[in-house]
Amino acid sequence: MKKLLPTSIAGSLPKPSWLAQPETLWSPWKLEGDELTQGKQxxxxxxLLNQxxxxxxxxxxxxxxxxxxxTTFIEHLNGVDFQQRKTVKIRDRYDASVPMVVGEVTRQKAVFVDDAKFLRQQTSQPIKWALPGPMTMVDTLYDSHYKSREKLAWEFAKILNQEAKELEAAGVDIIQFDEPAFNVFFDEVNDWGIAALExxxxxxxxxxxxxxCYGYGIxxxxxxxxxxxxxxxxxxxxxxxxxxxSIDLISLECQNSRVPMELIELLRGKKVMVGAIDVATNAIETPEEVANTLRKALQFVDADKLYPCTNCGMVPLSQHVTRGKLNALSAGAEIIRQELTR
Incomplete structure (x- = not known):
């Protein structure tokens, strides 16, 4: 019997302070060589234990x-020069210095597959693995080769598909593509973004x-x-x-957001990962607050298709706050499970 309302996180968790600077995006590693490999494991x-x-x-x-x-995924590809950089506006919001596409983009070897195999060995629970989506990858670069966002996205889609197939073979149960760019470039999403994702x-x-999502709490x-x-x-x-x-699950931001819940009705039939934890605040939700968000969502998504989740990644938060939030997520989901099975 499959568990009702299975909980998960959208993406990142804080890294231990001996590995990288806590509460910081893009934090450099504190270890190198074999020590870094061991430290990451x-x-x-x-x-895994915290979850x-x-x-x-x-x-x-x-x-x-x-x-x-x-960028960690892009760093492993050919055709992108991290030395040559340009400042571009990312997701129409903020300027960032980004690497440049200088030639044909290809993938020499797997990027995350060894990590996925390692995680698979540690647990029998279902595993979800996130990859950047094609459009968001395009939006994080300066392209001086293809000169077309759509063309570059298709090339990235092919590469992501190679990686995804190897992750599946390594025992990953859900492969998630992160596409925050989908919340910005609507015409492109409908013209070619969803097709590239497929x-x-x-x-x-x-x-x-x-x-x-609507992004990290920065x-x-x-x-x-x-x-x-x-x-x-x-x-x-x-x-x-x-x-x-053809995508099975759609993961959205709902907690403390101004997204009208009834929009979920537009996804009827899909599984929906409902963000019931706000990652842009240190305030820890109560289980009842989480349950309340899930109750509202249940008006528009069937119970067997509701997956309680976090709004976005939690790397900018402290370990203490993250643990409190994950405990609340589980406890809130349990409140609703009890209500549904009564």
Missing amino acids: DALRLS QQSGVDIISDGEQTRQHFV RAAEGLKCETAVHI KANTDWKKSLGDEWRQYEEIFPKLQSS
Whole structure:
């Protein structure tokens, strides 16, 4: 019997202080060589233990072996020059110095597969692994080779598909593609973004997910959110096409957001990972607050398709706050399970 309302995290967890600087995005590693390899594996074990102790059902790697959810993958590809950089506006929000696409992009070898095999050996629970989505990868680079966002996205989709198939073979149960860019470039999402995402997931037998959020709890994102008005209806533009796509799970931001819950109705039939934990605040939700968000979501998604989750990654938060939030997520989901089985 499959567990009702299985909980999971959207992406990252804080890294241990001996591995990287806590509460910091893009933090450099504190170890190198064999020590770094060992340190990353220790961090994976610790991240697994923290999730298990908090009662998380679907285990993630917590992105312990990568510095960043997009660039770590790109660093392993040919055709991208990290020395040559340009400043571009990322997701129409903030300027960042990014690497340059200088030639054909290809993948020489697997990026995360060894890490996934290692995590698989440590647990019999279902595992979810996140990869950057094609459009978000494109949005994190300066392209001086293809000169077309769409063309570059298709190339990335092919590469992601190679990686995803090897992750599936390594025992990963859900492969998630992170596409925060889907909340910004609506025309492109509908023109080619969802098609490129489907190409990345082509031929996979495991479950596939797409995570679309309003970003980490960093200033550039929280300032942008303040400009979005009383109702955030971005999802409305892309949900109809996602509903008819081949992707199994859609992961959204709901806790403390101004997303009207009824927009989930547009995904009817899909499994929905409902973000019931706000990652942009140190305030720890109560189990009842989590349960309340899930109750509202249940009006628009069937109970057997609801997956309680976090809004986004938690790497900028402290270990203490993260643990409190994960405990609340599990306890809130349990409240609703009891209500549903009564």
